[in-house]
Amino acid sequence: xxxxxxxxxxxxxxxxxxxxxxxxxxxxxxxxxxxxxxxxxxxxxxxxxxxxxxxxxxxxxxxxxxxxxxxxxxxxxxxxxxxxxxxxxxxxxxxxxxxxxxxxxxxxxxxxxxxxxxxxxxxxxxxxxxxxxxxxxxxxxxxxxxxxxxxxxxxxxxxxxxxxxxxxxxxxxxxxxxxxxxxxxxxxxxxxxxxxxxxxxxxxxxxxxxxxxxxxxxxxxxxxxxxxxxxxxxxxxxxxxxxxxxxxxxxxxxxxxxxxxxxxxxxxxxxxxxxxxxxxxxxxxxxxxxxxxxxxxxxxxxxxxxxxxxxxxxxxxxxxxxxxxxxxxxxxxxxxxxxxxxxxxxxxxxxxxxxxxxxxxxxxxxxxxxxxxxxxxxxxxxxxxxxxxxxxxxxxxxxxxxxxxxxxxxxxxxxxxxxxxxxxxxxxxxxxxxxxxxxxxxxxxxxxxx
Amino acid sequence: xxxxxxxxxxxxxxxxxxxxxxxxxxxxxxxxxxxxxxxxxxxxxxxxxxxxxxxxxxxxxxxxxxxxxxxxxxxxxxxxxxxxxxxxxxxxxxxxxxxxxxxxxxxxxxxxxxxxxxxxxxxxxxxxxxxxxxxxxxxxxxxxxxxxxxxxxxxxxxxxxxxxxxxxxxxxxxxxxxxxxxxxxxxxxxxxxxxxxxxxxxxxxxxxxxxxxxxxxxxxxxxxxxxxxxxxxxxxxxxxxxxxxxxxxxxxxxxxxxxxxxxxxxxxxxxxxxxxxxxxxxxxxxxxxxxxxxxxxxxxxxxxxxxxxxxxxxxxxxxxxxxxxxxxxxxxxxxxxxxxxxxxxxxxxxxxxxxxxxxxxxxxxxxxxxxxxxxxxxxxxxxxxxxxxxxxxxxxxxxxxxxxxxxxxxxxxxxxxxxxxxxxxxxxxxxxxxxxxxxxxxxxxxxxxx
Numbered sequence: 001x002x003x004x005x006x007x008x009x010x011x012x013x014x015x016x017x018x019x020x021x022x023x024x025x026x027x028x029x030x031x032x033x034x035x036x037x038x039x040x041x042x043x044x045x046x047x048x049x050x051x052x053x054x055x056x057x058x059x060x061x062x063x064x065x066x067x068x069x070x071x072x073x074x075x076x077x078x079x080x081x082x083x084x085x086x087x088x089x090x091x092x093x094x095x096x097x098x099x100x101x102x103x104x105x106x107x108x109x110x111x112x113x114x115x116x117x118x119x120x121x122x123x124x125x126x127x128x129x130x131x132x133x134x135x136x137x138x139x140x141x142x143x144x145x146x147x148x149x150x151x152x153x154x155x156x157x158x159x160x161x162x163x164x165x166x167x168x169x170x171x172x173x174x175x176x177x178x179x180x181x182x183x184x185x186x187x188x189x190x191x192x193x194x195x196x197x198x199x200x201x202x203x204x205x206x207x208x209x210x211x212x213x214x215x216x217x218x219x220x221x222x223x224x225x226x227x228x229x230x231x232x233x234x235x236x237x238x239x240x241x242x243x244x245x246x247x248x249x250x251x252x253x254x255x256x257x258x259x260x261x262x263x264x265x266x267x268x269x270x271x272x273x274x275x276x277x278x279x280x281x282x283x284x285x286x287x288x289x290x291x292x293x294x295x296x297x298x299x300x301x302x303x304x305x306x307x308x309x310x311x312x313x314x315x316x317x318x319x320x321x322x323x324x325x326x327x328x329x330x331x332x333x334x335x336x337x338x339x340x341x342x343x344x345x346x347x348x349x350x351x352x353x354x355x356x357x358x359x360x361x362x363x364x365x366x367x368x369x370x371x372x373x374x375x376x377x378x379x380x381x382x383x384x385x386x387x388x389x390x391x392x393x394x395x396x397x398x399x400x401x402x403x404x405x406x407x408x409x410x411x412x413x414x415x416x417x418x419x420x421x422x423x424x425x426x427x428x429x430x431x432x433x434x435x436x437x438x439x440x441x442x443x444x445x446x447x448x449x450x
Numbered sequence: 451x452x453x454x455x456x457x458x459x460x461x462x463x464x465x466x467x468x469x470x471x472x473x474x475x476x477x478x479x480x481x482x483x484x485x486x487x488x489x490x491x492x493x494x495x496x497x498x499x500x501x502x503x504x505x506x507x508x509x510x511x512x513x514x515x516x517x518x519x520x521x522x523x524x525x526x527x528x529x530x531x532x533x534x535x536x537x538x539x540x541x542x543x544x545x546x547x548x549x550x551x552x553x554x555x556x557x558x559x560x561x562x563x564x565x566x567x568x569x570x571x572x573x574x575x576x577x578x579x580x581x582x583x584x585x586x587x588x589x590x591x592x593x594x595x596x597x598x599x600x601x602x603x604x605x606x607x608x609x610x611x612x613x614x615x616x617x618x619x620x621x622x623x624x625x626x627x628x629x630x631x632x633x634x635x636x637x638x639x640x641x642x643x644x645x646x647x648x649x650x651x652x653x654x655x656x657x658x659x660x661x662x663x664x665x666x667x668x669x670x671x672x673x674x675x676x677x678x679x680x681x682x683x684x685x686x687x688x689x690x691x692x693x694x695x696x697x698x699x700x701x702x703x704x705x706x707x708x709x710x711x712x713x714x715x716x717x718x719x720x721x722x723x724x725x726x727x728x729x730x731x732x733x734x735x736x737x738x739x740x741x742x743x744x745x746x747x748x749x750x751x752x753x754x755x756x757x758x759x760x761x762x763x764x765x766x767x768x769x770x771x772x773x774x775x776x777x778x779x780x781x782x783x784x785x786x787x788x789x790x791x792x793x794x795x796x797x798x799x800x801x802x803x804x805x806x807x808x809x810x811x812x813x814x815x816x817x818x819x820x821x822x823x824x825x826x827x828x829x830x831x832x833x834x835x836x837x838x839x840x841x842x843x844x845x846x847x848x849x850x851x852x853x854x855x856x857x858x859x860x861x862x863x864x865x866x867x868x869x870x871x872x873x874x875x876x877x878x879x880x881x882x883x884x885x886x887x888x889x890x891x892x893x894x895x896x897x898x899x900x
Binding site for chain 1: 641700750773775785811828
């Protein structure tokens with residue numbers, strides 16, 4: 001449905017641009033959310049993008065569109081723009097989004113823009129740029145409402161009406177002491193239900209969850225999700241309130257982290273590259289393919305080593321694919337379960353022994369089941385008991401070891417603080433390929449006496 | 451950090467339970483969020499779980515714990531409980547969570563509980579059970595604030611103070627006409643900043659996003675994420691407001707959908723099974739392994755067919771693993787990019803031709819690069835030009851076709867409304883194995899004249 005609506009929008013806009021039907025276009029642009037307009041951009045030429053962009057009346061909407069555009073398209077687009085206009089748009093945007101966009105720009109451009117931006121606003125942004133991108137400090141916004149403990153609700157409501165009009169999402173009112181240290185929180189709702197002269201400290205919640213600026217963004221996201229809160233306050237090392245991370249950013253973090261994990265496991269980098277150029281795509285994909293290539297070359301030497309046996313019994317080769325395939329597949333199953341389990345908190349490193357034990361049991365049982373099955377097929381195909389037994393044992397061993405290493409590798413990586421997704425996928429598969437093939441030939445030559 | 455804290459909590463609770471240090475325990479339970487207590491449960495025996503549970507004073511906290519427990523543990527736990535106590539806890543919980551829990555219980559138990567629950571509350575829950583689990587209707591909560599268009603802000607604030615105390619997350623005030631049809635929305639914040647006698651219709655936002663009860667939950671989640679809203683109203687086919695979906699549920703949906711996609715691609719079902727029994731784990735994993743087994747048996751017959759050639763030139767077998775491996779890996783890269791791209795909206799089915807073209811280009815270039823590399827290795831290893839050429843061509847073809855089918859299969863599945871994640875992973879890999887091996891032997895026997 002979403003897709004259909006987008007398609008209709010793209011088609012009408014393209015048609016109207018071709019016809020130069022400006023008043024129609026103005027009408028559509030006016031009624032369409034900037035997030036939807038951003039989806040149209042990739043289908044338009046650069047000059048059409050600029051035409052459409054100029055039709056947006058509201059500077060804030062232009063800002064929303066900026067932050068929704070994909071990196072490539074955004075960079076191409078702003079290249080042709082006046083610096084002053086860019087600055088004006090950035091000034092209308094939430095600070096975290098500004099920091100994000102400025103981080104993408106070439107250095108000279110971002111420096112000039114930061115200089116041009118209003119003194120106060122720019123300091124905020126520079127503040128954000130100081131923190132690591134993937135930490136609470138890097139994703140927080142400095143737009144929050146903080147009031148002193150002895151503020152009355154009446155005064156608090158007045159300050160909402162007058163001073164905090166620019167705060168993006170005011171769900172919570174944070175309460176701080178005289179040093180700006182976080183002491184409590186109140187919801188907007190509580191504010192309207194208590195008598196006007198009550199002081200914040202008399203009804204605020206004092207056990208407020210907060211995170212430090214250097215906490216990893218994934219941890220922050222987990223806390224927000226775990227406690228079903230709309231924003232989490234970020235404090236510095238002295239517990240001074242410096243920003244908040246809001247739930248809409250948390251959604252983005254989870255989606256981004258899931259995408260990263262999937263891409264890493266398949267060996268295609270961390271960022272979604274498909275919308276980028278063929279060349280970039282190749283550059284991202286080549287390294288893991290090279291790892292797999294080295295694995296394959298090693299396997300070819302191993303098989304070459306058994307060439308004499310193979311000449312005598314060529315049918316040995318027939319079972320190479322199935323032994324590799326069964327090992328590879330059960331290995332991917334185990335590593336996927338482990339990587340995702342660790343990411344979502346369903347599995348913990350501290351449970352490593354019980355997890356390994358279970359995976360070993362699963363791998364062993366499945367290995368024996370499929371070993372017997374494939375051994376039986378080999379027996380029917382070639383009617384040689386020793387060949388069938390070799391195949392059966394090789395399948396069982398390969399599957400058991402694959403299930404085990406598919407679990408062990410990500411757990412060990414996580415234990416030593418390496419992202420388990422990075423190396424688990426291709427690394428495990430390649431290792432299993434080599435081990436399976438060696439196993440098979442060693443067992444077969446021993447049993448068949450060749 | 452989260453993990454460490456959990457471990458410390460588990461350890462202290464276990465130690466205190468062993469010692470029977472009730473007052474210490476009561477103190478810890480009192481200070482710990484129920485979501486954190488739920489993480490302790492899997493490490494405790496059933497009787498210790500009950501002991502700990504009885505120490506929770508607040509019925510609502512018991513409810514939070516219920517909804518955080520994993521399915522297996524929850525079912526085991528409630529089996530030993532009085533129905534009346536279960537009912538009391540359920541009544542304190544948000545309706546969508548109740549519907550979710552009741553859906554997990556055995557039929558007789560859920561029927562009795564529904565009967566016992568208060569007439570009004572239960573009707574709400576039964577209402578929710580009527581909708582499909584994965585639709586807007588299934589995940590919405592019926593706790594929202596809806597007021598008529600001519601309500602003044604003063605009256606609206608009063609109603610917040612008196613009538614809507616039980617609403618879980620009141621960020622938005624929905625405005626309806628005399629038939630209950632949705633006409634607008636106002637934020638709590640707007641309410642406090644306009645004069646008290648203003649009517650809602652005079653300042654409400656009229657272009658309010660809403661979704662229908664039968665919309666798929668993933669679509670709903672995408673809308674909430676896209677427009678950065680905290681809740682989306684759910685309407686029936688006549689545009690009557692029947693519920694809202696809140697942002698905390700949206701986070702859960704995204705995490706769950708990402709997990710599902712990863713598990714499906716690896717052929718391990720849809721739900722996270724690792725915390726379940728070895729037997730369940732095996733049952734979930736066996737089907738896709740069987741598919742891969744059939745693929746392997748087919749490959750063994752194909753190689754068996756070329757047995758005569760293999761007896762003459764045993765070294766042909768040495769390159770089976772690398773040809774399969776390179777094809778398999780590039781296939782997984784392409785299918786992962788495509789499946790995740792479709793899920794996150796980075797790729798669209800309508801762009802199928804441009805995506806296929808790009809993947810074809812990437813596959814072709816990478817195929818040629820690695821074909822030449824591996825061909826060169828073959829030449830060095832065996833010094834036979836025709837063998838080297840066969841290997842090079844087989845690698846190139848296998849990689850090109852794998853990149854293409856890794857993209858085409860999920861796109862076609864999505865086009866005919868089958869979840870692209872279900873079949874893409876194991877299906878693509880198995881198909882590529884068979885095709886690669888056939889290709890290789892056909893080319894090699896032709897070129898080498900055997």
